[in-house]
Amino acid sequence: MQKxxxxxxxxxxxxxxxxxxxxPAQTGLITENAMVVTAHPIASHVGKAxxxxxxxxxxxxxxxxxxxAVVFPFAGNIGGxxxxxxxxxxxxxxxxxxxxxxxxxxxxNMYLDSADNVIKDLSTRGHLAAGVPGSxxxxxxxxxxxxxxxxxxxxxxxxxxxxxxxxxxxREADGFNRINKSLKELNTIEPTHLLKEWNVGDTIxxxxxxxxxxxxxxxxxxxxxEGETATLLVEEMKRGGGFITQEDLNNYHSIWRTxxxxxxxxxxxxxxxxxxxxxxxxxxxxxxxxxxxxxxxxHNSAEYVHLLTEAERRVYADRAEYLGDxxxxxxxxxxxxxxxxxxxxxxxxxxxxxxxxxxxGSGKILLESDQTTHFSIIDAEGNAVAITTTLxxxxxxxVIVGKAGFLLNNEMDDFxxxxxxxxxxxxxxxxANAIAPGKRMLSSMTPTIVExxxxxxxxxxxxxxxxxxxxxxxSIINVLAFNMTMQESVNxxxxxxxxxxxxIMYERGALSEENIKKLKEMGHKLLDRGNIGRVxxxxxxxxxxxxxxxxxxxxxxxxxx
Ligand code: GLY
Numbered sequence: 284m285q286k287x288x289x290x291x292x293x294x295x296x297x298x299x300x301x302x303x304x305x306x307p308a309q310t311g312l313i314t315e316n317a318m319v320v321t322a323h324p325i326a327s328h329v330g331k332a333x334x335x336x337x338x339x340x341x342x343x344x345x346x347x348x349x350x351x352a353v354v355f356p357f358a359g360n361i362g363g364x365x366x367x368x369x370x371x372x373x374x375x376x377x378x379x380x381x382x383x384x385x386x387x388x389x390x391x392n393m394y395l396d397s398a399d400n401v402i403k404d405l406s407t408r409g410h411l412a413a414g415v416p417g418s419x420x421x422x423x424x425x426x427x428x429x430x431x432x433x434x435x436x437x438x439x440x441x442x443x444x445x446x447x448x449x450x451x452x453x454r455e456a457d458g459f460n461r462i463n464k465s466l467k468e469l470n471t472i473e474p475t476h477l478l479k480e481w482n483v484g485d486t487i488x489x490x491x492x493x494x495x496x497x498x499x500x501x502x503x504x505x506x507x508x509e510g511e512t513a514t515l516l517v518e519e520m521k522r523g524g525g526f527i528t529q530e531d532l533n534n535y536h537s538i539w540r541t542x543x544x545x546x547x548x549x550x551x552x553x554x555x556x557x558x559x560x561x562x563x564x565x566x567x568x569x570x571x572x573x574x575x576x577x578x579x580x581x582h583n584s585a586e587y588v589h590l591l592t593e594a595e596r597r598v599y600a601d602r603a604e605y606l607g608d609x610x611x612x613x614x615x616x617x618x619x620x621x622x623x624x625x626x627x628x629x630x631x632x633x634x635x636x637x638x639x640x641x642x643x644g645s646g647k648i649l650l651e652s653d654q655t656t657h658f659s660i661i662d663a664e665g666n667a668v669a670i671t672t673t674l675x676x677x678x679x680x681x682v683i684v685g686k687a688g689f690l691l692n693n694e695m696d697d698f699x700x701x702x703x704x705x706x707x708x709x710x711x712x713x714x715a716n717a718i719a720p721g722k723r724m725l726s727s728m729t730p731t732i733v734e735x736x737x738x739x740x741x742x743x744x745x746x747x748x749x750x751x752x753x754x755x756x757x758s759i760i761n762v763l764a765f766n767m768t769m770q771e772s773v774n775x776x777x778x779x780x781x782x783x784x785x786x787i788m789y790e791r792g793a794l795s796e797e798n799i800k801k802l803k804e805m806g807h808k809l810l811d812r813g814n815i816g817r818v819x820x821x822x823x824x825x826x827x828x829x830x831x832x833x834x835x836x837x838x839x840x841x842x843x844x
Contacts, residue, residue, distance in 0.1 A: 308770055309768060309770055309771050309774070310768050310770050310771075310830065311768065311769050311770035311773070311822075311830045311831045311832035311833070311841055312830070312831040312832075312833075312841040312842070312843060313824070313828050313829065313830055313831075314828065314829050314831065314843035314844055315828055315829075315844070316663040316829075316843070316844055317331070317334040317335075317660075317661060317662050317663045317829070317843050317844055318659075318660065318661050318821045318829040318830075318831040318841060318842075318843035319331050319334065319343055319347065319658065319659075319660050319831070319841070319842050319843060320658060320659045320660075320819040320820065320821055320831045320832065320833050320839065320840070320841045320842075321347055321351065321656070321658040321819060321833075321839065321840065322351070322355055322358070322359075322656045322657070322658070322746075322817065322819065322837055322838065322839050323350075323351060323354045323355040323359070323838060323839070323840070324838060324840040324842075325350065325354045325444065325449060326347050326350040326351045326354055326355065326359070326658070327347075327658075327833075327839075327840040327841065327842035328840075328842055329346050329347060329350040329440045329441075329444075330343040330344070330346060330347040330350075330658070330660060330842070331343075331842040331843060331844065332346075332440070333346045333347075333432065333436075333437065333440075334660075334662055334663065334843075334844070335844060336432070337431075337432070338431060338432045338436075338437070338662070339429070339430070339431050339662045339664065339666050340369075340660045340661060340662040340666040340667060340668040341369070341425050341426065341428075341429040341430050341431075341666070341668055342426070342430050342431055342432045342437055343660050343662065343668075344367070344425065344658070344660055344668040344670055345422045345425060345426050345430065345434075345437040345438075346437040346438075346440055346441070347658055347660070347670075348418065348422055348670065348672065349361070349422070349437070349438050349440070349441035349496065349499075350440055350441045350444060351656060351658075351672070352418075352441060352492070352496075352689065353441045353444045353445045353449075353489055353492060353496075354444055354449060355455075355656060356489075356678060356690055357455070357458050357654070357656075357677050357678060358654055358655050358656035358672070358673055358674060358677070358746060359656055359672070360416075360418055360672060360673070360674045360679070360689070360690060360692065361416065361418050361419050361495070361496075361499070361507065361689050362413070362416045362418070362674065362679065362684065362689045362690050362691040362692055363383065363416060363417075363418055363672060363673050363674040363675070363679060363690075363691075363692040363694065364381050364382045364383040364414070364416060364417035364418055364421065364672065364673070364692065364694065365381055365382070365417070365418060365421065365670055365671055365672030365673060365728065366378065366379065366380055366381070366382065366555045366559055366561075366670070366671055366672075366726070366728050366730055367379040367381070367421065367425055367668060367669070367670045367730065368542060368553060368554060368555055368668075368669045368670075368730040368731060368732050369425075369429065369666075369667070369668055369669075369732075370553060370666070370667045370732045370734075370739060371429075371666050372664045372665035372666050374734075374737065376542050376544070376553050376732070377428075377539060377542065378539070378540050378541070378542045378554075378555050378556065379421055379424060379425055379537055379538070379539055379540070380417075380537060380538045380539075380540050380555075380556075380558065380559075380723070381417035381418060381420060381421025381422075381424070381537035382417055382558050382559070382694075382723040382724070382726060383413075383414030383415055383416055383417050383692055383694040383723065383724065384414055384415050384417070384531075384535060384721055384722060384723050385414055385415075385695065385698070385718055385719060385720055385721060385722050385723075385724070386414070386415055386526040386527045386528065386531045386720065387526075387528065387530060387531055387534075387720045387721065388526040388528070388720070389526060389695070389718050389719070389720050390718060390719075390720070391717045391718045391719065393405075393411070393700075393718060394406045394411075394695075394700040394701070395700070395701060399701070401700055401701050401704055406693070406695050406696040406698075406700050406706075407675075407676060407680070407693050407696045407707055408465065408469060408680060408681060408693065409469050409523060409524075409525075409680055409681070409682060410519070410520055410523035410524055410525030410526075410680065410682055410691075411524065411525055411526065411695070412679075412680040412682075412691075412692075412693035412694075412695050412696060413525060413527060413679070413680050413682065413691040413692055413693065413694070413695065414692060414694040414695050414723075414724065415527055415531045415532065415534075415535045416507075416535070416691070416692065417535060417537055418672060419499055419504065419506075419507040419508070420504055420507075420508065420535055420536060420537045421537040423503050423504045424536075424537045424539075428539075429666075434500070434503060435500045435501070438496055438499055438500035439500060441496050442493050442496045442497055442500060445488065445489040445490065445492045445493035445496060445688075446488070446490065446493045447488075448486040448487055448488040449486065449487065450483075450484050450485065450486055450487075451481060451483065451484070451485050451486075451487050452483060452838050453483040454837065454838055455481070455487075455838075456481035456482055456483050456485065457481075458677065458678070459477060459481045460480060460481050461677075462677070462678050462681060463477075463478060465681045466478060466681055466683070469523075469680070469681045469682055470681075470682060470683055470685075471519065471522040471523050471685060472522075472683075472685035472686070474683045474688075476488065476489070476490070477683075489688055490688070491686055491687060491688030492687070492688030492689055493688070494687075494688070495507075495512050495687045495688055495689060498510065498511060498512050499512075507532075508532040508533065508535060509532070509533075511687075512684075512687055513529055513532050514529075515684055515685060515686050515687040516532070516684050516687065517529050517532075518685070519682070519684045519685050519687075519691075522685070523682060525682075534721070540555075540556050541556065542554060542555070542556065542562070543555065543556045543562040543563060543566055543616070543620060545566040545569065545570065545620055545622075547569040547570070547573055547759070547760075547763060548573065548763065549735060549736065550733050550734065550735045550740065550759075550763055551733065551734040551735070552565065552566060552569060552731065552733055552759070553731065553732040553733070553734065554566065554729060554730070554731040554732075555728065555729060555730055555731075556609070556616065557606060557607065557608060557609045557614050557616070557725070558607070558608040558609070558723040558724065558725055558726055559725075559726040559727070559728050559729065560602045560606040560725050560726065560727055560752070561671075561726065561727050561728050561729030561730075561731075561751060561752050561755070562729060562731070563602075563606065563614075563616060563619050563620060564598050564599070564601075564602055564606075564727075564729075564752045565729050565731060565752055565755055565756055565759075566619075566620045567594075567597075567598040567601065567619060567620065567625050567628075568591075568594050568595065568598050568752070568753075568756045569756065569759070569760070570620075570622045570624075570625035570626070571594035571597065571598065571625045571626075571628065571629050572590060572591065572594055572760070573622070574626065574629075575590055577590075577760060577764040577765070578764055578765055582761070582765050582775070583775075583776065583778070583793055583794060583798070584798060585794075585797075585798040585801035585802050585805070586634065588778050588787060588789075588794065588798065588802060589634070589637070589802060589805055589807070590632070590634070591753075591756075591757075591778065591780075592637070592778070592780045592787050592807065593629070593632045593637070593638060594629065594632075595753060595779070595780045595781060595782070596638060596780060596782045596785075597625075597628045597629070597782075598625075598752075598782075599710075599749075599780075599781040599782035599783070600782045601619060601628075602710075602712075602725075602782075603710070603711045603712050603713060603782065603783075604713060604715070605619065605715055606712075606715055606716065606725055607712070607714075607715030607716040607717075607722075607725050608716075608722045608723040608724075608725070610722070610723070611719055611722045612714070612715045612716075614715065635805060636805055636806055637802075637805050637806035637807045639785065639806075654673065654674075654675065654676050654677040654746060654747075654748065655671060655672070655673035655675075655728060655746030655747065655748070655751065656671070656672060656673065656746050656817075657669070657670070657671040657672075657728075657730065657744035657745050657746055657817070657818070657819050658670055658744075658819055659742035659743060659744060659819050659820050659821045659831075660742070660821070661739070661742060661821050661823070661829055665739060667732055667739055667742045667821075668742070669730035669731060669732055669742045669743065669744050670730055670744075671728035671729065671730045671744045671745075671746070671751070672728075673692070673694070673726075673728065673746070674690055674691070674692040674693065674694070675692050675693045675694045675696060675697060675707075676693050676696070676707060678690055679691055679692040679693045679694075680692060680693035681693075694724055695718070695724065696724075697716075697724035697725055697726060698712075698716055698717065698718045698722075698724040698725070699711065699712030699713060699716045699717060699718075699725075700718070702714065702717070705783070707748070708727070708748035708749040709749060709781065709783070709784055710727075710748075710749050710781065711783055712725060727747075727748060727749055727751040727752050728744070728751055729744060729745070729751050729752050729755040730743075730744040731743050731744060731755055731759070733759060733763075738823065739823050740762075740822065740823055741758075741759065741762060741769070741820060741821070741822050741823075742820060742821045743755055743758045743759065743818060743819075743820035743821075744818070744819070744820070745758070745816040745817055745818040745819075745834075746816065746817050747815060747816040747817065749779070749781050750777075750779045750781075750788075750815045750816050751816065753777070753778070753779045753780070753781075753815070753816075754777055754779070754815060754816025754817075754818055755816075755818070757772075757775065757777050757778075758772050758773060758816075758818045758820055761775050762822065768822070768830060768832075769820055769821065769822035769830040769831070769832035770830065770832040772818075772820070772832070773818045773819075773820055773832040773833070773834050773835075774832075774834075774835060776789070776790040776791075776792050776793035777789070777790050777793060777815040777816055778790070778793055778794070778815070779815050779816075785808060786807075786808045786809065786810050787802065787807050787808070787809050787810070788809075788810045788811075788812045788815065789809065789810070789811060789812070789815075790812070790813075790814060790815050791811055791813075794809075814836045816834075816836075817834040817836050817837045817839065818832070818834050819832070819833055819834055819839050819841075820832050821841075829843060831843055
């Protein structure tokens with residue numbers, strides 16, 4: 284252990300000299316060879332260290348993923364799930380679905396009372412909110428297919444971090460302080476190591492999580508889905524009245540899926556199919572606005588935001604109706620991603636007036652926007668990885684598996700717990716996304732890779748629940764239509780709308796007073812809210828160098844060489 288700690292931190296010191304984090308910068312970190320952009324500086328350093336010792340993008344992604352579970356438990360996880368989009372340097376592409384799935388005991392009315400009303404908080408807090416985790420199987424599978432360094436070397440940095448501790452940032456200290464009460468209320472065994480008043484710079488240790496990671500390092504998939512970790516998880520479920528059994532753990536498998544591939548002008552968009560709605564919705568949005576001269580409309584002008592909103596209104600309405608786990612529901616992918624379909628949907632677009640959404644939903648509007656996490660990696664060979672991963676809400680269900688030290692997701696809330704009733708992101712759904720045993724809940728996560736003229740151009744993605752799709756959409760069109768640098772694109776203030784609730788949300792400063800007035804005159808309702816999305820992206824420049832752009836809305840960092 285001593286040797287690996289020494290090696291890790293020597294590497295941090297040595298490699299961190301090529302790291303930059305000036306928040307207002309208009310250009311991101313420029314490097315010659317390789318880049319890692321994540322939500323946490325330590326995770327970015329871990330990824331860079333793996334690349335520097337000869338690992339490829341998937342090796343770095345595995346190491347980053349486990350490190351985030353330690354240093355960024357807000358969303359980084361082994362008790363959750365996610366999606367990976369991969370493009371190899373030879374241009375071949377693939378996607379991996381390691382989304383959580385509903386346990387065998389789950390059923391469509393599990394969150395309803397006898398009068399068919401949704402029981403408050405049951406799908407978002409505590410043991411019943413958790414789906415069967417997919418993260419560890421996903422990383423094992425990604426490494427089996429594409430990894431080059433030994434598995435143990437990729438898990439080790441996370442063990443070192445959990446064991447020797449690290450200093451928490453202000454955001455993390457605030458996050459732990461916010462959930463102290465619910466950690467006490469929801470856990471069957473108090474996580475005493477977290478229950479204190481946290482201040483920036485305090486050292487945090489995750490010793491039980493370190494033991495779990497050691498089992499994963501030594502036994503791979505079996506270190507999580509079998510043996511001691513599995514027993515601890517199943518016992519936790521029994522103590523807390525949750526549904527996940529050993530059989531559910533045995534039955535969990537991540538799935539390689541054919542990417543959704545489309546074009547926007549001369550760019551090729553490679554993104555995630557269902558059970559993420561993100562890839563299809565992103566494709567639809569790009570096709571809906573492709574015919575318009577966005578630059579002429581002007582970035583964040585009233586006319587531009589009106590166009591985006593009207594496209595988003597139509598696409599999110601389709602999302603609610605048609606999208607779900609395609610292994611359970613016949614998702615009309617081909618039709619939804621056909622350019623003529625989306626062009627036709629836009630035929631009712633009136634450049635001067637807002638269309639009314641059919642009915643004004645009572646969707647809760649979520650003001651905290653970044654409960655998921657995304658990272659983008661390009662290695663020295665030009666292989667690219669985009670991974671978005673989540674526990675769903677901030678710190679998931681708030682249940683920490685006793686003696687195993689990891690948080691469980693509250694991903695069951697991403698099913699439509701009752702048709703037409705909004706989830707925690709204000710999203711509504713129907714039959715396509717109804718709960719069923721073994722089914723995967725619909726997601727908005729949109730890890731995406733963009734090519735231009737056959738060459739890798741962008742790796743991008745974002746957290747943000749329902750706002751993920753529109754944040755990724757804007758990160759791409761900012762570059763493709765407005766020629767922004769990657770960093771300008773990431774910094775640019777965002778707007779978001781999602782059909783229901785029928786409102787345009789905007790980051791403070793995104794819209795001028797004059798544009799707000801114009802949009803209101805067109806018939807839009809507007810809501811000034813906090814941050815929208817947290818995009819971490821990499822762009823390949825014309826000279827072949829890489830521009831890594833970390834989102835200044837968080838502690839995010841680009842690191843490379
Ligand atoms: N839990 C957020 C998402 O998957 O979209």
